[in-house]
Structure formats: structure tokens, C-alpha cells
Amino acid sequence: MTEALLTVRDLWKEFDGIQAVRGFELDLYPGEVVGLIGPNGAGKSTVVNLLSGFHRPSRGRITFAGHDISQARPDRIAQLGLVRTFQHIRLFSELTVRQNVEVAAAPRLQISTIDVALRTRRYRREVERWRQEVDELLEASGLMAIQDRPAGVLPYGDQRRVEIIRALATQPRALLLDEPAAGMNESEAAALSDFLEWAQGRYGLSLVLIEHHLDVVERLCQRVIVMDQGAIIVSGTPEEVTQHPEVIRAYLGEAA
Numbered sequence: 001m002t003e004a005l006l007t008v009r010d011l012w013k014e015f016d017g018i019q020a021v022r023g024f025e026l027d028l029y030p031g032e033v034v035g036l037i038g039p040n041g042a043g044k045s046t047v048v049n050l051l052s053g054f055h056r057p058s059r060g061r062i063t064f065a066g067h068d069i070s071q072a073r074p075d076r077i078a079q080l081g082l083v084r085t086f087q088h089i090r091l092f093s094e095l096t097v098r099q100n101v102e103v104a105a106a107p108r109l110q111i112s113t114i115d116v117a118l119r120t121r122r123y124r125r126e127v128e129r130w131r132q133e134v135d136e137l138l139e140a141s142g143l144m145a146i147q148d149r150p151a152g153v154l155p156y157g158d159q160r161r162v163e164i165i166r167a168l169a170t171q172p173r174a175l176l177l178d179e180p181a182a183g184m185n186e187s188e189a190a191a192l193s194d195f196l197e198w199a200q201g202r203y204g205l206s207l208v209l210i211e212h213h214l215d216v217v218e219r220l221c222q223r224v225i226v227m228d229q230g231a232i233i234v235s236g237t238p239e240e241v242t243q244h245p246e247v248i249r250a251y252l253g254e255a256a
């Protein structure tokens, strides 16, 4: 049987007496898309912060691709291929859309300073490959037409897409998306779902998706975990969880 890419066991996080995460567990398999939903303050972002090294667990064990990353720093975790996006967008606002993506893809260029100085064949080949990868991401995300606009002036939905393709440009094995469709209307959220579906298939990615748009979750996720007050209350297929009485009470009830 295939091994899980990411495993989380008995994960806890306490902030000044608040138990933000209580005993979270996860097995994320290669190519799997798992949704993480729950009302405000349920602990979803804290889980993503713990998995990506932005917070240290109070207790528990996180393993990614065979490495114990429970105490690892964000840059090390990203290097291993576990990459996250943020609920609050972080872009180089002065740079164009294209430059934002190019910067994210640049660390994977296999060239030395000598290659750069002498413009070797290797240099030209690598730069060509780099441009093609960036083109493909811009094309598939629908951002090619606005590639030369500064990222900071774009509408919110477009900035979110730039943030996601910046994450994809690092060629992660797993992506943690914290509310990628936040602030989007229904058609923008549907377009984002199309793009995420494409990206997931193209790169064989595993995804953990925190999302309040349930239509996005239902469409993309094979499995959904529902949190409330720091703990997992239900997990199952999207159909199972959205019909579960606990979920209707804790989450859908609140939304209604």
C-alpha cells in the first residue's frame, strides 16, 4: 500500500491558555485532496501554521516524505516540498505578475555564476525551461493577459491566483491552501476550482484546502475534515460530512 506523504499524530497547540488545536490527526496520500473546514476560530489556520513550521507544536508529531518536521523551520519544510499559501496575501506588490512568478521559480534554475557570466549553453537551456514553466502557469491560471501589470494593483481574486501560482512555481509535492477563494464571488471561485483541478492533475499534487466556499470543497476534495473548537469532530467524504448533524450544528448552522 502507498505510504502517506504527510502524517500528523496527536497534534496540540496552546496559546496563553487557549487550546487552539487539540489532538489533530491526518494521513495525506500522494495526489490526495483533503478539505479542512469548520467555523471561525476552529483552529484550521493554526493547523496550517503548525504543518508549515510557522508555529511550534505544544505536542505531537508531523512527518513529511519520511522526515520528522515537527520542530523544523518554514524554509526547511518548503525545501522538502511542503508549501503553503497565506490567508492574507503576500506578494511583491511592485513587481509584475510575471516577475512574481519568475522569482518564485528561480531557485530551481540549475546554473552557476559562471554559466550566468559566460551565457553558456546550459544557461540558455535552463532559462528557456524556466520561461516555459512560467508561461504554462500564467496560461493555465488565466493570468497571461495581465502578466505585465504590477501585482499590487490587481483585484483581490487575481492576487490570490498569483499567490497560488507562485507556490506552484516552487514545484511542491504538497500544497497547503489557506482560504484560496476568500473574497471571491461564485464565478471566480469556480474558475479557481478549475485551475486547482488542473494544477493538481498536472503536478500530481497533494492538497490540504481550508475553504469556506463549500462548492469548492465538494468539487475538489476526496475527503473532508471538520474542526470545531480545536478538535476534529467529523471526517469523511464531502457528502457524508455536509449531511452530518454535528457539522450542520457547528458549521452550516452558523453560516445559515
Ligand SMILES: Nc1ncnc2c1ncn2[C@@H]1O[C@H](COP(=O)(O)OP(=O)(O)OP(=O)(O)O)[C@@H](O)[C@H]1O
Pocket (backbone or CB within 6 Å): 015, 016, 018, 019, 020, 038, 039, 040, 041, 042, 043, 044, 045, 046, 047
Ligand atoms: N498567534 C496566536 N496567539 C494567540 N491565539 C491565537 C493565535 N493564533 C490563533 N489563535 C487562537 O486560536 C484559535 C484558533 O484560531 P485559528 O485562526 O486557527 O482558527 P481558524 O479555524 O483558522 O479560523 P478562521 O476561519 O476565522 O480563520 C482562536 O481562538 C484564535 O484566537
